[in-house]
Amino acid sequence: MKWLLIGKIFFTSFLLGNLLSSCVKKYDAPPIYAGSNLKANTTIKSLYDSHLAGNNEQFVDNEIITGIVTANDANDNFYKTIVLQDSTAAISIRMDGFGLSANYPIGMRLMVKLNGMWMGEYGGMLQLGGGVDRSDPLFTELVPVPAALFSKHFLSVGMDVLPTPLEVSYNQLHDSLHSRLVRLNNIEFAITDTAKFFGDAINKLTTSHSLKFCGGGTVYLRTSGFASFASVKTPRGSGSITGIYSEFGSQRQLMIRDTNDVQFNQNRCIFNGPAVLFYEDFEQVIPNQSLSIPQWANLAESGNQFYQIQSFQNNRVASITALGTNETAVTSWLILPAIQLNNSSGEQLSFLTRDAFDNGAGLQILLSNNYDGKGQPWKAKWSTLNAIIAKGSVGGVSAVFTKSGNINLSNYAGLVHIAFKYTGSDTGPLASRKNTNYWVDDVKITAQ
Known part of the structure; x- marks a missing residue:
């Protein structure tokens, strides 16, 4: 571990040297947590509990959370966003940078120093960001954390065990699962949404496809037109799907990291009882x-x-x-x-x-x-x-x-x-x- 730490420090120093001598903008890797007395002092669920619906709130009391990255922009389906999950809940963090997956890979444990950051909602989903755009008095918007402040707010603890996706049924999909990594079983695309492109790669538009539980109930798979797999076609079978659960208004939604999250290896729904x-x-x-x-x-x-x-x-x-x-x-x-x-x-x-x-x-x-x-x-x-x-x-x-x-x-x-x-x-x-x-x-x- 000592040699690994020395190697990481050397790499960071090398990267900083290149930044000083280059005209091309690059983003720093998160500072490595050195095992000081810095510890998480709150949980992600506590953030939800303290939030007032419809408000934007700034952190001023040195709150610190820690969690594991469960989604990022590796395949361009999550735009300028990483998702962080701890044992209590999960939340999306808006970050003003591209190629975030290089420095914030899935499975990395991060400590997030919240002081100065903000939290607010988008479509009913709570998010973390760097500020609030109030230019339109009728519509305030949470803005991403500036790249220059990444090293101030985000500390890498190292790679950790990725949380096991929570297996939930349709009736268990509630607000408490926002941004959580979940797995939905016995599910398939609506017949009209099979063999369709996951996203609109030509017009770069987000596409929504209906996912039907074999026992009844619908969620919608949302895929960005910029996703690397946007031009891949949806499968015809049934099985399980893993992704980040969200809601927009009243619509229950899922976003996948890549097509490996879709395991539809069975025939269309086989019912133990009457066909629906x-x-x-x-x-x-x-x-x-x-x-x-x-x-x-x-x-x-x-x-x-x-x-x-x-x-x-x-x-x-x-x-x-x-x-x-x-x-x-x-x-x-x-x-x-x-x-x-x-x-x-x-x-x-x-x-x-x-x-x-x-x-x-x-x-x-x-x-x-x-x-x-x-x-x-x-x-x-x-x-x-x-x-x-x-x-x-x-x-x-x-x-x-x-x-x-x-x-x-x-x-x-x-x-x-x-x-x-x-x-x-x-x-x-x-x-x-x-x-x-x-x-x-x-x-x-x-x-x-």
Whole structure:
């Protein structure tokens, strides 16, 4: 180890000499931690705990963190960024330099002296940087740590054991995993995203591809058009994928370091139970606004009231109520994309509902063979499906979701539409109003 240290010191001195005599800009390797009394005095999780949502905060109390580099710009998918992870959490660090991977390789343990640095959010993700750009008063932006300050803030402790990727299911993907190295199993690209380029290498644009869990749920793989593997095509099979987990707004995302992170060596999803023809849990839809999902229809027959996306206890649902409309008659439709039933058998529909302040508004589940999917569903012919719907929570929100039961669809054939139809009112004496709030979640259609 002594000779290794002497070698590193010699190399650093040699590099510094070249910097002084060269006109070409190069970036210093991080100073080597010499085993002094300098120690980490906080954790990455503590940074998250101390952060106020929406704020930019500067460090002034000599905080020091340590962690292992789990991602960098080696293949140009992480732009001017390294990701640091300790035993408690992980965070991205914006650094104003290119070729960061040469001096901050994956597996290196760093100590980061935070004094003078800043933390703030981008798309809901907490990051570390060197300052804040306030030139636009409506949009402040965290800026990278200047290259001249790398040696002040970052100290190399040496190479360490890379953290084992945390294996998580779709339902375990929450804010606490931001920037963490994770592995997702039993997953595949959506059929429409197979054999597609990982990124847009021609126009240098970031590309998003849907990754579908075999048991239901979607995350999106984001790849920069500058990534060295942007022109590689996505595989057709299924398996596991490793990467850095993130969120942008409401969208759950993953970024890989290189294509070795994608191990799709199996056939397309093999199910231990029924095949999933359709699944929607609304987790990718932005909350507190009218529900808008491609190929879904959200229509108001009367009362001008639409289904909304509501978030409650980190769970997003489709929500509908006549409350506040002051309308005599409220009729609202939420219609699934068309489902083809000719290519399967034993189809079943299931979903969850929850009611709140129940005073008699209605929620029906309907199926149509002749709705054209282009609007005005009230002009089509619909059959009522026998489902269990939440009811009776007159004093507030029901404590749990109600399971619909498995609704048999095998008696139907061809292209069908399934709709949630709400009927209510919000005029007259309080006792006569029918403005129950209904939540709908985890809509699934399976087949044998």
